[in-house]
Amino acid sequence: MTLPSALLLPKSAYTSQSWFEREQATIFENNWQFAGFTEDLPAPGDFLTVQAGRTSIMIIHGPDGELRAFHNMCRHRGTRLLRTCGKAGKAITCPYHDWSYDFKGNLIAVPQQKEEFAGLDKSKLSLHPAQVSCWDNMIWIHPDPEAPSLQTWLQGIEAHLGPHRVSELVEHADTATSHDIQANWKLVVENYIDGYHLSHLHSTSLNMYDHKQQQSGFCGPHFHFYEPLAPDYAANVDKQSPLPVIDHFTPEKPLGAYVPMLFPCFGIGADESSWSIFQIIPLAVDKTRVITRTRVMPASDWSFWTQEWKSYSHYQKQTATKADKSNRDGQEDGDDPLASGDFMAEDIYVCEQQQKSLASPWYSVGAYASQQESAIREFHRQVLQAMKTATD
Numbered sequence: 206m207t208l209p210s211a212l213l214l215p216k217s218a219y220t221s222q223s224w225f226e227r228e229q230a231t232i233f234e235n236n237w238q239f240a241g242f243t244e245d246l247p248a249p250g251d252f253l254t255v256q257a258g259r260t261s262i263m264i265i266h267g268p269d270g271e272l273r274a275f276h277n278m279c280r281h282r283g284t285r286l287l288r289t290c291g292k293a294g295k296a297i298t299c300p301y302h303d304w305s306y307d308f309k310g311n312l313i314a315v316p317q318q319k320e321e322f323a324g325l326d327k328s329k330l331s332l333h334p335a336q337v338s339c340w341d342n343m344i345w346i347h348p349d350p351e352a353p354s355l356q357t358w359l360q361g362i363e364a365h366l367g368p369h370r371v372s373e374l375v376e377h378a379d380t381a382t383s384h385d386i387q388a389n390w391k392l393v394v395e396n397y398i399d400g401y402h403l404s405h406l407h408s409t410s411l412n413m414y415d416h417k418q419q420q421s422g423f424c425g426p427h428f429h430f431y432e433p434l435a436p437d438y439a440a441n442v443d444k445q446s447p448l449p450v451i452d453h454f455t456p457e458k459p460l461g462a463y464v465p466m467l468f469p470c471f472g473i474g475a476d477e478s479s480w481s482i483f484q485i486i487p488l489a490v491d492k493t494r495v496i497t498r499t500r501v502m503p504a505s506d507w508s509f510w511t512q513e514w515k516s517y518s519h520y521q522k523q524t525a526t527k528a529d530k531s532n533r534d535g536q537e538d539g540d541d542p543l544a545s546g547d548f549m550a551e552d553i554y555v556c557e558q559q560q561k562s563l564a565s566p567w568y569s570v571g572a573y574a575s576q577q578e579s580a581i582r583e584f585h586r587q588v589l590q591a592m593k594t595a596t597d
């Protein structure tokens with residue numbers, strides 16, 4: 206019997222600057238991208254910016270209540286107009302020469318216009334528009350105002366997602382995380398969609414799910430994944446769960462973990478007690494930021510659950526960890542990600558180790574699991590397709 210042939214992306218896809226730049230120009234400028242939640246921009250003038258390939262996009266809450274998106278670039282000589290997030294005054298004013306735009310992107314003021322810019326038609330120098338669209342209370346943007354809609358791009362994936370009603374859950378801000386990982390963004394995606402490692406790397410940290418029952422597939426370029434709760438955990442989930450159990454599971458969408466990865470790199474982790482984003486942001490060919498933000502059932506008394514967590518932590522963190530089976534190079538447990546009982550630390554560890562090995566001339570992918578790693582091959586196909594389509 207022959208093993209499945211190698212995965213599709215070459216080593217240079219993870220190590221070459223020119224490959225990284227091509228991805229930015231093709232994949233990241235031609236797909237919808239998560240920008241934030243509507244609660245991040247509650248009032249007129251509130252804005253945030255997000256990088257989409259080679260361009261920065263600003264989303265601004267207008268006085269009419271509308272969200273609008275523009276390329277974050279002055280039409281005079283290109284200075285970036287707004288920084289990461291905040292509140293604009295009555296207009297968007299460029300820091301360089303004070304050209305000003307209203308919240309609909311119209312150029313409304315040019316200092317010394319009569320003396321210096323005779324004949325300038327301000328109506329021809331509005332900000333370049335981008336697309337913005339909301340999905341529940343998630344804000345998504347696309348740099349191309351003519352691109353197919355967000356709903357078209359999602360193309361049926363919602364049927365495979367959990368029943369979680371995002372806007373009815375409340376953000377548990379204390380648990381938001383940001384990690385800079387020394388690995389190419391695709392290794393982080395591949396780890397996320399790898400069903401094979403769950404019962405190995407996470408043998409002690411994610412044992413509340415029944416990994417043998419995992420179901421996964423693709424809907425267009427988007428990956429979807431579901432696995433039910435482990436029977437022991439399910440039998441007493443109300444007590445075992447560290448947080449209040451989500452109250453809107455249905456027979457069609459039962460309890461379990463729904464863990465999709467929307468192309469190219471936006472993960473959602475929706476489980477019995479929480480709904481989280483796993484936002485992967487490529488920073489450099491070998492550096493990736495992962496932001497997580499978590500929403501949970503509204504609970505009137507969080508201290509109760511914090512206290513309960515201590516006594517019901519069996520499924521979150523166990524005394525026997527992965528490190529017990531591993532060569533730890535004499536590290537103290539406190540420093541060892543494999544001793545942390547934290548699946549995120551375990552995942553970061555293996556991604557960074559893979560990136561290091563990519564520098565070795567001996568590196569190659571020997572084989573991949575025909576079922577539980579097949580999503581990685583399909584992801585590679587989607588990456589190559591997206592890069593090719595965009596350059597055709």
Ligand code: FES
Pocket residue numbers: 279280281282283284299300301302303304
């Ligand atoms: S570059 Fe913006 S006003 Fe000159």
Ligand SMILES: [Fe+2]
Pocket residue numbers: 396397402407548552
């Ligand atoms: Fe993992």
